[in-house]
Amino acid sequence: MHVAHLTLHDFRSYPDLEVELGPGATAFIGRNGQGKTNLVEAIDYLSRLGSHRVATDAPLVRAGADQAVVRAAVVRDGRTAVLEVELNPGRSNRARVNRSPLPKARELLGLVRTVVFSPEDLTLVKGDPGDRRTFLDDLLVLRTPRLAGVRSDYDRVLRQRSSLLKTAGLARGSSRESALSTLVVWDAHLARTGAELLSARLQLVDQLRPYVGKAYETVARGASRDDAWIDYAPSFELDPEVARTADRAALTDALLEELERRRGDELDRGVCLVGPHRDELRLTLGDAAARLPVKGYASHGESWSFALALRLASYDLLRADGDDPILILDDVFAELDSERRAQLADLVSGAEQVLVTAAVADDVPAALAGVRYLVADGEVTRDG
Numbered sequence: 001m002h003v004a005h006l007t008l009h010d011f012r013s014y015p016d017l018e019v020e021l022g023p024g025a026t027a028f029i030g031r032n033g034q035g036k037t038n039l040v041e042a043i044d045y046l047s048r049l050g051s052h053r054v055a056t057d058a059p060l061v062r063a064g065a066d067q068a069v070v071r072a073a074v075v076r077d078g079r080t081a082v083l084e085v086e087l088n089p090g091r092s093n094r095a096r097v098n099r100s101p102l103p104k105a106r107e108l109l110g111l112v113r114t115v116v117f118s119p120e121d122l123t124l125v126k127g128d129p130g131d132r133r134t135f136l137d138d139l140l141v142l143r144t145p146r147l148a149g150v151r152s153d154y155d156r157v158l159r160q161r162s163s164l165l166k167t168a169g170l171a172r173g174s175s176r177e178s179a180l181s182t183l184v185v186w187d188a189h190l191a192r193t194g195a196e197l198l199s200a201r202l203q204l205v206d207q208l209r210p211y212v213g214k215a216y217e218t219v220a221r222g223a224s225r226d227d228a229w230i231d232y233a234p235s236f237e238l239d240p241e242v243a244r245t246a247d248r249a250a251l252t253d254a255l256l257e258e259l260e261r262r263r264g265d266e267l268d269r270g271v272c273l274v275g276p277h278r279d280e281l282r283l284t285l286g287d288a289a290a291r292l293p294v295k296g297y298a299s300h301g302e303s304w305s306f307a308l309a310l311r312l313a314s315y316d317l318l319r320a321d322g323d324d325p326i327l328i329l330d331d332v333f334a335e336l337d338s339e340r341r342a343q344l345a346d347l348v349s350g351a352e353q354v355l356v357t358a359a360v361a362d363d364v365p366a367a368l369a370g371v372r373y374l375v376a377d378g379e380v381t382r383d384g
């Protein structure tokens with residue numbers, strides 16, 4: 001798939017912008033802070049209804065404006081659809097496809113798919129477990145948009161159950177009894193939605209693992225394909241057979257059992273200690289006999305290679321699904337030496353559309369020397 005035309009209205013630094021795009025490589029070149037990332041962030045927003053840089057929508061709306069609009073003509077299998085999202089911070093966003101409103105903005109998910117490489121990716125490796133869970137969940141939703149609903153149901157159940165735990169922990173007598181009986185109902189909701197998310201994540205990690213090993217071998221000099229390894233580590237000891245089959249009924253039972261076992265701790269602490277919101281995507285390096293966690297042990301170069309490998313693996317997996325996501329390489333070449341730049345460029349040059357941002361034109365490898373736009377003072381102009 002590729003974006004053929006992008007329109008922005010009050011998105012980030014752009015009051016109004018129209019850009020023609022095409023398949024192949026397109027590079028946006030300009031000094032720091034000119035709006036290169038803002039452009040590609042808008043396309044990524046259509047894919048995930050979120051940004052790779054900020055957790056909320058407010059910074060995406062131009063300072064002083066009430067709402068932003070991102071519109072793109074997306075070509076997939078020769079057919080064009082015009083996708084549009086209206087960002088209304090503090091209120092619901094609205095989405096349209098070919099000018100027809102969708103009941104929920106969330107229904108836009110899956111219509112355009114992007115994989116973004118950016119310097120922020122280092123947080124995949126060095127950041128908190130939550131950063132890695134987000135990585136997994138974003139990829140799940142790209143592959144199976146329905147899971148966006150499961151994810152938000154789970155977040156809602158978690159919030160309700162956490163506030164009930166606080167109330168029940170402090171209550172005495174009959175009000176405690178009543179809070180505890182309500183808690184049983186929320187345990188069941190948490191186990192059911194949690195098991196669905198957990199099952200999807202377990203399967204995803206199994207599918208992604210070989211691609212991570214292969215990608216790491218390519219981007220890290222001297223590495224073999226068994227060096228980089230990923231494991232899903234649930235918040236409690238899960239029977240290996242249940243983990244392997246990722247059977248939802250068995251996972252629901254396992255979660256319920258663990259909730260029962262940790263009930264006392266949860267009430268004492270007033271927090272929900274069991275469920276996929278406490279899980280970790282474990283990243284390790286080394287041979288099977290001596291694997292070390294990447295976080296805290298790996299060098300800067302190894303960490304960066306691992307982060308790139310996770311993105312490349314996502315891209316390969318989406319491609320194996322029969323889809324060709326739009327690749328966005330945001331400011332990544334400045335972080336790599338010339339050999340690795342060329343390697344990465346070779347790996348991605350076959351993608352239907354690659355969008356690159358760079359401050360210095362010479363940082364963009366020859367394999368990605370396609371169309372060039374100069375970005376300066378809010379203007380995006382074609383170079384040549």
Ligand SMILES: Nc1ncnc2c1ncn2[C@@H]1O[C@H](COP(=O)(O)OP(=O)(O)OP(=O)(O)O)[C@@H](O)[C@H]1O
Pocket residue numbers: 011012013014030031032033034035036037038039058059060061062063331357358359
């Ligand atoms: N909501 C907003 N309203 C107005 N301006 C904004 C908004 N958000 C960001 N900007 C401006 O956009 C500019 C940053 O743009 P962007 O991140 O795209 O830069 P860039 O060209 O990618 O730079 P670099 O090469 O440093 O990554 C900054 O000047 C910032 O002040």
